[in-house]
Amino acid sequence: MTRDAVAPFLAERGFEVLEDQRKVTGTATEQFVVARAPDGKNLKMRVRVCWRREGRNPRERQYAAAQLRARLRNDDWEGTLRFIVERDRVHGNTHSLVIQRDGAAIVFAALIPRDALMPIWLRQREISADLHQRNLMGDITKNHAMNGSSPTLWLQDDRTPAAHVVADALWSWPGVADLAKIEAGPLGSMDDTFDDCPSVDYAALGSDGNARRPVLRSEVRRDAKVRKTVIERATGCERTGCGESRSYRGFLDVHHILGAEKGDRVWNCVALCPNCHREAHFAPHADEVNAQLLVFAERFRPAS
Secondary structure (H helix, E strand, O other): OHHHHHHHHHHHOOOEEEEEEEEEEOOEEEEEEEEEOOOOOEEEEEEEEOOOOOOOOOOHHHEEEEEOOOOOEOOEHHHHHHHHHHHHHHOOOOEEEEEEEEOOEEEEEEEEEHHHHHHHHHHHHHHHHHHHHOOOOOOOOOOOOEEOOEEEEEEEEOOOOOOHHHHHHHHOOOOOEEHHHOOOOOOOOOOHHHHHOOOOOHHHOOOOOOOOOOOOOOOOOOOHHHHHHHHHHOOOOOOOOOOOOOOOOOOOEEEEOOOOOOOOOHHHEEEEOHHHHHHHHHOOOHHHHHHHHHHHHHHHOOOO
């Protein structure tokens, strides 16, 4: 069911699916999809399916992972990864597409460049070893990347408060995209800083009675205490020369001047009215606006 859903899923996101190849060996199925991306590039993807969510494990929605190979070659973890990558190179595969389905919805779809696969796996193994060494994985004893005799890649792990950093290594890797987040358009880096400043395309609004669907995504973590502190210190819009204010809660936005990924600190944030917030993101002179805001916010940096 998951493999049959891949081609329609890609088409909905602006890909032109050219081939959907399946190779069945015993109980195993290999799938390769050739598609033209929205930016015009031709990709050949080896599709890897994550562990099923069938209700057998009460915690199964807290994690998502896919085996890269059923078993090791010559009891050599890194040699097995090199074999996997070289095999994809020989077959002309440019990417892996790792899919997690939950019910009828595809909730993760990690598009991973072929040559990024091994360094991501190595990094996840390193992070997992560190978590275990610091006793941050609770009763979980296995290294994430070394699942029995199967090299494994992780898209999600929320089983302990610290475990998410393993999956974060994948989503923050250059060139990796979660197609489940992308409705359509060219692939590339996605800056969720703009989530601070949402825009609405009113031309896209036009249906009634839509069913709810679960959505999971990768994003930069923000500390709610930072937002609270910035809002509480502000008496109005903190952009010099504005000062707009309203008495009701929620009027001011919290703007990350350098972007949320570069710093979620009170000295990288200002409280802005909606107009100034959009100007800081979208105006032709946005760089100048942000430079002025940064000078203002620096006063809140602790003395060294």
